[in-house]
Amino acid sequence: LVGAAVETLAAAADLLSSERARVQLLLVDDAQHLDPQAARLVQVLAAGAELCVIAGDPRQTVFGYRGADPALLRADGPSITLTQSHRCSASVAHAVEALTRRLPGIDSTAALTGSEEAGSVEVRIAATPHAEFAVIADALRRAHLIDGIPWADMAVIVRSVPRMGPALARALTAAGVPVDGLQSDAPLIAVPAVRALMTVLEATVDGLTAERALALMTGPIGRVDPVSLRQLRRALRRRAADPAVEFGDLLVAAVAGRGSAGGSGRSVEGLPDELGRALKRVRTVLTAARDSVKRSDDPRHTLWQAWNRSGLQRRWLAASERGGAVGEQADRDLDAMTALFDVAEQYVERTAGASLRGLVDHVAGLTLPPARSDRKPTADAVAVLSAHSALDREWDVVVIAGLQEGLWPNVTARGGILATQQLVDVLDGVADPADRTLSGRAPLLAEERRLLIAAVGRARRRLLVTAVDSDNGDAALLPSPFCHELAAVATESHTESELPVRAPRVLATNAVVGRLRSVVCSPSEDVDEAQRICAATQLARLTEAGVHGSDPESWYGLREVSTRAPLWDGAGEAVTLSPSTVQMLLDCPLRWLLERHGGGSVRDVRSALGSLVHALVAEPVVSEARLHGELQRIWSALPFDAQWHADNELSRHEEMLSTFTRWRADTRNRFTEVGTEIAVDGEVLAAADDQPAVRIRGRLDRLERDSEGRLVVVDIKTGKSPVTKDDAQAHAQLAMYQLAVAEGLLADSAEPGGGRLVYLGKTSGGSATEREQDPLTVEGHAQWQAQVSDAAAATRGPQFVARVNDGCAHCPVAAMCPARQTTNEDR
Ligand code: SF4
Numbered sequence: 001l002v003g004a005a006v007e008t009l010a011a012a013a014d015l016l017s018s019e020r021a022r023v024q025l026l027l028v029d030d031a032q033h034l035d036p037q038a039a040r041l042v043q044v045l046a047a048g049a050e051l052c053v054i055a056g057d058p059r060q061t062v063f064g065y066r067g068a069d070p071a072l073l074r075a076d077g078p079s080i081t082l083t084q085s086h087r088c089s090a091s092v093a094h095a096v097e098a099l100t101r102r103l104p105g106i107d108s109t110a111a112l113t114g115s116e117e118a119g120s121v122e123v124r125i126a127a128t129p130h131a132e133f134a135v136i137a138d139a140l141r142r143a144h145l146i147d148g149i150p151w152a153d154m155a156v157i158v159r160s161v162p163r164m165g166p167a168l169a170r171a172l173t174a175a176g177v178p179v180d181g182l183q184s185d186a187p188l189i190a191v192p193a194v195r196a197l198m199t200v201l202e203a204t205v206d207g208l209t210a211e212r213a214l215a216l217m218t219g220p221i222g223r224v225d226p227v228s229l230r231q232l233r234r235a236l237r238r239r240a241a242d243p244a245v246e247f248g249d250l251l252v253a254a255v256a257g258r259g260s261a262g263g264s265g266r267s268v269e270g271l272p273d274e275l276g277r278a279l280k281r282v283r284t285v286l287t288a289a290r291d292s293v294k295r296s297d298d299p300r301h302t303l304w305q306a307w308n309r310s311g312l313q314r315r316w317l318a319a320s321e322r323g324g325a326v327g328e329q330a331d332r333d334l335d336a337m338t339a340l341f342d343v344a345e346q347y348v349e350r351t352a353g354a355s356l357r358g359l360v361d362h363v364a365g366l367t368l369p370p371a372r373s374d375r376k377p378t379a380d381a382v383a384v385l386s387a388h389s390a391l392d393r394e395w396d397v398v399v400i401a402g403l404q405e406g407l408w409p410n411v412t413a414r415g416g417i418l419a420t421q422q423l424v425d426v427l428d429g430v431a432d433p434a435d436r437t438l439s440g441r442a443p444l445l446a447e448e449r450r451l452l453i454a455a456v457g458r459a460r461r462r463l464l465v466t467a468v469d470s471d472n473g474d475a476a477l478l479p480s481p482f483c484h485e486l487a488a489v490a491t492e493s494h495t496e497s498e499l500p501v502r503a504p505r506v507l508a509t510n511a512v513v514g515r516l517r518s519v520v521c522s523p524s525e526d527v528d529e530a531q532r533i534c535a536a537t538q539l540a541r542l543t544e545a546g547v548h549g550s551d552p553e554s555w556y557g558l559r560e561v562s563t564r565a566p567l568w569d570g571a572g573e574a575v576t577l578s579p580s581t582v583q584m585l586l587d588c589p590l591r592w593l594l595e596r597h598g599g600g601s602v603r604d605v606r607s608a609l610g611s612l613v614h615a616l617v618a619e620p621v622v623s624e625a626r627l628h629g630e631l632q633r634i635w636s637a638l639p640f641d642a643q644w645h646a647d648n649e650l651s652r653h654e655e656m657l658s659t660f661t662r663w664r665a666d667t668r669n670r671f672t673e674v675g676t677e678i679a680v681d682g683e684v685l686a687a688a689d690d691q692p693a694v695r696i697r698g699r700l701d702r703l704e705r706d707s708e709g710r711l712v713v714v715d716i717k718t719g720k721s722p723v724t725k726d727d728a729q730a731h732a733q734l735a736m737y738q739l740a741v742a743e744g745l746l747a748d749s750a751e752p753g754g755g756r757l758v759y760l761g762k763t764s765g766g767s768a769t770e771r772e773q774d775p776l777t778v779e780g781h782a783q784w785q786a787q788v789s790d791a792a793a794a795t796r797g798p799q800f801v802a803r804v805n806d807g808c809a810h811c812p813v814a815a816m817c818p819a820r821q822t823t824n825e826d827r
Pocket of ligand 1: 588590591802803804805807808811812813814817818819820
């Protein structure tokens with residue numbers, strides 16, 4: 001367009017003279033951003049003006065990638081160099097000056113001076129990205145709460161918004177800093193609010209699965225937090241007639257409003273009110289969508305019914321009106337929903353035979369973010385934006401975040417392998433095609449420095465620069481050299497500034513409430529009474545002000561314990577143990593308790609694969625080819641995340657089945673198969689005095705008879721790490737089955753012939769790795785009975801010991817283990 005104007009003026013003398021007559025005073029600002037064509041237009045018009053003033057700052061030429069050139073500022077004519085900044089405080093101006101001094105081709109004799117305004121420059125190097133975000137959130141909140149600086153007078157400038165912006169905005173919002181100016185670059189389906197509604201539609205079209213039920217319960221509709229989810233898990237399991245039914249199936253039944261899965265026919269009445277309401281919310285939305293489909297409504301109406309019955313609109317509108325960080329998030333969610341309805345509208349209008357299934361697929365297939373909303377920028381919020389977007393703005397407080405090596409300066413050659421950038425420069429006449437002597441890196445470095453100077457110059461009073469210094473293997477992060485230059489002129493010093501700082505305690509409501517609660521609840525040896533009273537008083541004030549989480553009534557774990565009685569009481573009782581839990585009880589009773597009551601890890605694909613292999617090898621005398629065929633038939637139904645993983649695992653498991661058939665063939669001269677998957681159930685220790693009887697219940701993989709007629713117990717393992725030979729001798733599970741043999745639970749009057757652990761995932765010389773346990777002796781029998789007695793005693797309670805052992809590294813309940821917490825602190 002500018003080129004066309006120049007050409008028109010050159011071709012039409014009348015037009016040129018009339019324009020020159022019209023423009024008598026020509027003022028040009030930010031002339032450093034003009035490209036050669038725009039500069040030519042200025043020169044053409046300036047030739048007829050009485051006065052032409054061209055202002056600019058060559059140190060802020062940051063649009064070199066689109067041809068900007070500050071040459072116009074060097075044009076003939078009188079020039080004045082301005083050295084007084086009326087925007088920046090003296091300290092910020094000093095920082096600009098320090099960066100400018102290393103800029104090539106700049107007159108360093110004309111030093112920049114700042115305004116009278118008090119200001120500061122601070123550089124904080126954080127130990128992790130999380131700590132960097134906490135430093136920024138804390139600085140912004142303190143500036144707002146203590147110094148009274150409006151949110152709108154603060155900004156966070158980053159070099160790359162896609163790389164850093166979304167995570168930073170999320171962290172700031174979570175810490176109670178309202179953020180503006182950053183829209184999600186994620187596709188619509190990645191927005192949790194949209195995802196929840198689409199899950200409802202998927203469940204309506206394809207049926208409710210365990211995964212969908214869980215997503216709905218924990219998403220914006222159900223709003224069940226992890227702690228409540230555990231409560232729900234326990235409550236549903238308690239009600240299940242069959243304890244073997246998976247939690248997912250129980251949840252599906254509960255959400256669908258059927259009786260307890262497992263066939264008891266009982267409902268899930270009696271759940272805590274909050275959980276009952278969550279189930280009802282999800283159920284209501286699903287029912288609304290299903291009814292709409294039954295009425296053959298078009299997909300838009302079904303979506304509307306689900307949305308309408310979810311109650312989210314009312315909830316988010318109320319949050320939006322209340323404002324603050326939560327209101328900001330509500331605004332974004334409402335925007336996403338508006339975009340979803342727009343997409344649905346377009347889909348139905350443009351698609352012949354539009355269906356709900358089609359709408360679900362259409363939304364899932366959208367990979368671009370929704371169109372930007374025309375919502376006005378929030379009046380009182382911190383701007384998070386790129387350095388280029390910040391150019392025409394200014395704030396009291398500016399944070400320059402992510403000043404990392406490789407990111408800022410970013411000296412990656414622009415223009416790719418074809419050097420299109422250089423071509424454009426040559427065509428624009430700002431580069432000499434014959435000049436190949438200069439390093440391509442130097443101009444890029446200078447441009448990055450100019451961009452930083454421009455960003456620093458956006459700060460009226462305070463400047464905070466942050467970066468991460470973390471040597472974390474492949475993801476090592478180093479502060480940029482610019483950080484060190486700015487640190488040299490910083491006005492704020494920190495005793496820890498030499499070290500990367502850890503996440504500070506953010507001056508945020510949640511964090512303050514958390515700290516006060518920890519003081520109130522600490523043991524008396526850790527805090528004195530005056531501190532405790534002071535913290536309690538502050539909490540009472542916050543409760544009065546309605547601050548969430550400050551009222552002890554809402555704290556977890558403050559209810560009276562339900563009972564202090566042991567779980568069972570002495571003689572006359574029978575304790576039932578499974579052979580696999582005996583070792584756990586001996587190692588750590590607390591882990592046994594927590595895993596048994598819902599604290600165990602969710603069953604994943606890996607454990608499902610283990611069960612699959614066990615089920616296949618339990619088939620009596622099946623050929624290797626048939627085992628492979630069965631495995632392949634089932635394989636496609638397994639929920640792998642990626643095809644390459646599925647393929648790798650398939651060949652690994654085929655190899656395990658081949659190893660098993662080899663092991664079975666090789667051992668027939670030693671063993672004769674007695675049975676597989678044998679149920680074991682019976683008493684291995686009689687009740688005595690105050691000791692209960694102990695019953696063993698489990699399922700033995702294989703039972704073989706050796707050449708001496710003794711029974712050998714075999715446990716098949718699919719893991720890759722065999723236990724040591726010594727550990728196999730002390731293996732509690734094998735010993736329990738041997739005990740069961742000795743007690744006559746598997747066959748009358750049979751003698752135990754030892755045990756074998758057979759590792760299919762670890763071969764040696766082409767065969768499965770075996771670990772052996774010697775046949776149970778009379779002394780061994782007595783010793784293991786004593787161990788069983790100890791294990792049974794450990795289930796009694798009410799105290800359960802957390803005993804640190806070799807298995808702690810893989811313990812799924814370590815997060816709630818007091819012994820581990822002590823160890824971590826000690827470390
Ligand atoms: S971490 Fe160790 S001590 Fe703690 S519960 Fe788990 S196994 Fe027991």
